[in-house]
Amino acid sequence: MDKFQIQSMNLHYGKFHALKNINLNMQKNKITAFIGPSGCGKSTLLKSLNRMNDLVEGCKITGSLKLDGEDIYGNMDVNVLRKRVGMVFQKANPFPMSVYDNIAFGPRTHGVKNKKQLDEIVEQTLKDAAIWDELKDRLKKSALGLSGGQQQRLCIARALAVKPEVLLMDEATSALDPISTGKIEELCMKLKNEYTIIMVTHNMQQALRVSDYTAFFLLGEMIEYNDTDTIFSSPKEQKTEEYITGRFG
Amino acid sequence: MxxxxxxxxxxxxxxxxxxxxxxxxxxxxxxxxxxxxxxxxxxxxxxxxxxxxxxxPTNVPPSFGIFDMIIGSIYVTAGALVIGVPVGILTAVFLARFCPASLYKVLKPATELLAGIPSIVYGFFGLMVIVPLIRQYFGGNGSSLLAASIVLGIMILPTIIGVSESAIRAVPESYYEGALALGATKERSVFKTILPASKSGVLAGVVLGIGRAIGETMAVVLIAGNQVQIPKSITDGVRTLTANIVLEMGYSTGLHREALIATGVVLFVFILLITLSMQAIKSRSENHG
Missing domain, CATH: 1.20.5 (Single alpha-helices involved in coiled-coils or other helix-helix interfaces)
Incomplete structure (x- = not known):
């Protein structure tokens, strides 16, 4: 089943045509990876899915983007959209507060006040994000004291705490060491049973290891989209093949 | 070479x-x-x-007790903070996060202009506008703790706004984006992530404001009433340490004059404490990024 349906979408930053006629459907409970060289528009497309692009001045989008058939840029409340479509950023950005308050921030935002209920959410979310054992004794400590990998997994947990349907990951492991990266990849595979995950990655091995579907972007165009095995074993487009074999990019 | x-x-x-x-x-x-x-x-x-x-000081024998004036200075400063801190911080938040660029071009210089107005002009404004209003609506003769607090509250605004605004602007944008991405509204993202993250800078602005308020003389002396007493209500008159010095320095001699200088010492110690706490805040914020 399709979680996202994107039809003839174009995006301009001022005069710059950043995304050109994108048509793409992404499936529920799968991991979709966006790959391509820097500046190809993959992060831009990702940020269009939860309207974080609204923050960029002069960003204009035409065409249709739908979440479960509902127009993202239509009547949908942007805060509700962002609750449904969570995001993990390239650089871990825990708030300068305790681990507990980081996780509780989202639920509190959406009206959970009961202390016991919050305790349960924090524990359950940290368990879901496979970081409970590491953090259970440091819940009241500042999140800024955690290692980079822990911070990023905390951010994943924080995103999960509002019970989203989708998780967008914008090069979420690019600043991490291989062990932390491995843990997050493992986590993604576990999470896809309950969530739809869309990740932007520069690491082709990662796309191959983790994702079910892969879309290859180049200069604002989507060159090819298929299941990951096909893309990496027998790409239809020559440009895709050149990119994944490392001839450019 | x-x-x-x-x-x-x-x-x-x-x-x-x-x-x-x-x-x-x-x-x-x-x-x-x-x-x-x-x-x-x-x-x-x-x-x-x-x-x-x-x-x-002119009685025989004279008495030189400044307790009422120490309390007076503290009351007036506290009153100025009650007015200046919320207005100043909210203005800084507005300027840094909500203000449209066209409005900013007007508002920012306006707050800076506020800092450039001579204190005697503030005092005059207080005397001609604030004092009569207080007399009319609160009773008493108008020259009061309340009048001094209002005028000082306005006078410390540019300090609090300026320092707080740069502290707020120094907060990484990633906190704001992180909160928005969780579905928080813009207001919640600003007030629950950005403002708390800038708290040591904002606090530094408040402390600077305290320094400004406690040292202010000319504006206060015109509108505070200057009675030596601990005010029992906000419409009572009050004399600050600074007012005490400026009122009596002209005609004082001998021990009286020395007592006024000693009043200055007390003021100096206040300012020293404020400067020290300022340093403490600074080093703390450096340690915590």
Missing amino acids: RLGKIRETAMQGVFFLTAITSIAAVVIICIFLFCNGIPAMAKIGFSEFLGGQKWS
């Missing part, structure tokens, strides 16, 4: 001299204050001077 070297040495000397000037000024002021003030305090008696509630 050698000429260049000589020039460099000479310039180093000039820089050293200019640097030493401000330090020398502080040292000389300290020496002056303490050499004149401490003996006077000793003569009057430290507890008599600081804790005494009777100030009648």
